[in-house]
Amino acid sequence: MSAKWWQKSVIYQAYPQSFNDSNDDGIGDLKGLEEKIPYLHKLGIDVIWLNPIYQSPLVDNGYDISNYEEILPQYGTKQDFQDLLATAHAHGIKIILDLVVNHTSDQHEWFKQSCQSKDNPYADFYIWKDPQPDGSAPTNWGSTFGGPAWEYVPSRGQYYLHCFAKEQPDLNWENPAVRAKVYEMMQGWFDLGIDGFRMDVISLISKRQEYPDAPAGTPYSKSYYVGASNGPRVHEFLHEMNEKVLSQYDVMTVGETPNTNSKQALLYTDPTRQELDMVFQFDHMHLDYGKYGKFSDVRFKMSDLRTVLNRWQKDLEKGWNSLYWSNHDQPRAVTRFGNDGKYRVESAKMLATLLHMMKGTPFIFEGEEIGMKNVPFASLDDYQDIETKYFIAAMRENGEDEDYIKRCVYLRSRDNARTPMPWNGDATTGYGFSNGQPWIKYSPDNAQINVEAALADPDSIFYHYQKLIKLRKQLPIITEGSFDLVKADDSDVFSYVRTLGDKKLLVICSFADEKVPYQLPFDIADAELISSNYHGEVNKLADKLILRPYEALAYYFDK
Secondary structure: OOOOHHHOOOEEEEOHHHHOOOOOOOOOOHHHHHHOHHHHHHHOOOEEEEOOOEEOOOOOOOOOOOEEEEEOOOOOOHHHHHHHHHHHHHOOOEEEEEEOOOEOOOOOHHHHHHHHOOOOOOOOOEOEEOOOOOOOOOOOOEOOOOOEOEEEEOOOOEEEEOOOOOOOOEEOOOOHHHHHHHHHHHHHHHHHOOOEEEEOOHHHOOOOOOOOOOOOOOOHHHOOHHHHOOOOOHHHHHHHHHHHOHHHOOOEEEEEOOOOOHHHHHHHHOHHHOOOOEEEOOHHHOOOOEOOEOOOOOOOOHHHHHHHHHHHHHHOOOOOEEEOOOOOOOOOHHHHOOOOOOOHHHHHHHHHHHHHOOOOEEEEEOOHHHOOOOOOOOOHHHOOOHHHHHHHHHHHHOOOOHHHHHHHHHHHOHHHHOOOOOOOOOHHHHHHOOOOOOOOOOOHHHHOOOHHHHHHOOOOHHHHHHHHHHHHHHOHHHHHOEEEEEOOOOOOEEEEEEEEOOEEEEEEEEOOOOOEEEEOOOOOOOOEEEEEOOOOOOOEEOOEEEEOOOOEEEEEEEO
C-alpha cells in the first residue's frame, strides 16, 4: 500500500496569537501568517496546523470557542482565512485547523440556551446532573485548571460538567443532535478547503454514564479521567465521524489523546478501524513530572525517554505515530530535553535528528527550528497562562519556597511556547513581530535567537531542519522503514536502525554534555554520512566512535 500524503509530510504548528502581527495591535493574525508563507516554504514544511482561530472569549487562549463558524476578530475575517488558505495552497502547503469539540465556551449560544431550562432544544447539549441530596456536586472530580469539575446553575437547579475551566462546559456526545451539529460544522470547513483537523482532547468525548467517583489518592486536577478518559463509546463516535465526514474528503486527522497508552492508541489509529490517522501521545511528556505533575524541577532520564519512544514505534506499527518534542502546551524542547546553554545549537540539532529520522509524521512547533528556549520572565506576574496561574496559587497555598515555584514555572509553563516569534533581533521594532504592545512579554533571548540571524548563518538550526525535511522526502526508508533500537542499555546514546529491503539507516544521538565512546553495532565503512550536527571529521577509533557533546550522526547504507 502506498503511503498517504500525511505520512510523507512534515507539519509546522503556528500559534496564531504569537506568530506575526500585521496590524500592530500586539496580537498575531491571519494576514501576518500569510506574510510568512514564503518563510515556511523555504523551511520545506508541507502542512500548517493552526491553533484555534474561531470566535472566543480567550479564557483558555481560544480553546473556549463561542462560535465555530466565525473567525476571532483579532485574527481577521473569514476572507482573510480564505486568502491565507489560497496562498498556502499556491506554495504547496496544506492547512489543518484545531477541532475543539469536547467542550465549548460558556458564551456559545448552545450553552446559553441550555442553561435556560430542561425542556428546550439545547437542554441536553451539555452534561447536566442533579445535586447530591446535601446539595453538593454529583461527583468528587476536579478540573484541570483548578477547583471542582462541576458548576451549579440556579436556573436549572443542576450542575454542568467542565473538565477544564468553568467557562468550558463539556458537550454531551451521547446526544445525536450534538454529533450532527459537530459533523455539519466540520463539513463546512472542509468544503471551504481546509486539509484536516487536529482534535483537542478527543479521547475525553465519551463519558462513563454511571459517573463514578475518583478513588482516593487520585491527582485532583485529573480525577475526571476515571469517568471521561477513553470512554465506552469513544471509538463508536469517532468511527461515525469518519464514516459521515472524514471519509468524504482527502484529509488528515491527529487526535490529542491524554491518558492513552500505546495499545489504546492502536485502536484509534489502525486504518482498518476507520477512526483517526494518528494521535498525540503524552508518555514522553510525563517523564519529568513531580509532586505537582508537570510543574516540577525534575530532569528526565534518557533511558526512560528511549524506552517510551521505542514502545510507541513498535506498538503502532499497524497504526501511525505523530512525532513531537514540543507544542503550545509544553515548554521549549531544547531546554527540556537538550542543553539550552553552551550546547544549545548542537543539542537542538540532535533532538531534530532523533525525531525526524523516526517512523511517523514530525511536528515542528514555531520557533523550534531556530532553537528558541524557555523564557526567563522577570516576575511570576508576567505569566498569562490559566494553568500556570492556578499552579502558582496552589504551590503558594502549600507553603512552597518562592524560588522553587519560580524554577518550576520557568521549566514548565505553557507560556514558554507562547511568546512572540522573533523575526529579527531589533527590540525597537518588537523583534519584527509587532510595532504595538505585545499581548505577552517578549523573551529577552530574542536579540540573539531570531529568524533573521538563523537565515544569515548557513550552519544554523534552521538549515539543519531544512536538510532533515529534504532527506525525508528523498529517502523512502525514513517514511517506510522498520525501526529497531541499538544498544538499549547505553546510558548516554540513543541509537536506532531503520531498515527497508536491503537499505539501512543508522541514527546515533548523544545526550551527554561531554565526549563519550559509542561501540558501533556494525561496520560503517560503506555507509554515507547523510546528517551531522558538527563540522569536521567524525572521531572514529577502530570499531567505535568518540562522540562529541550532543553529537548526532545518520549513516545511510544504500546496497
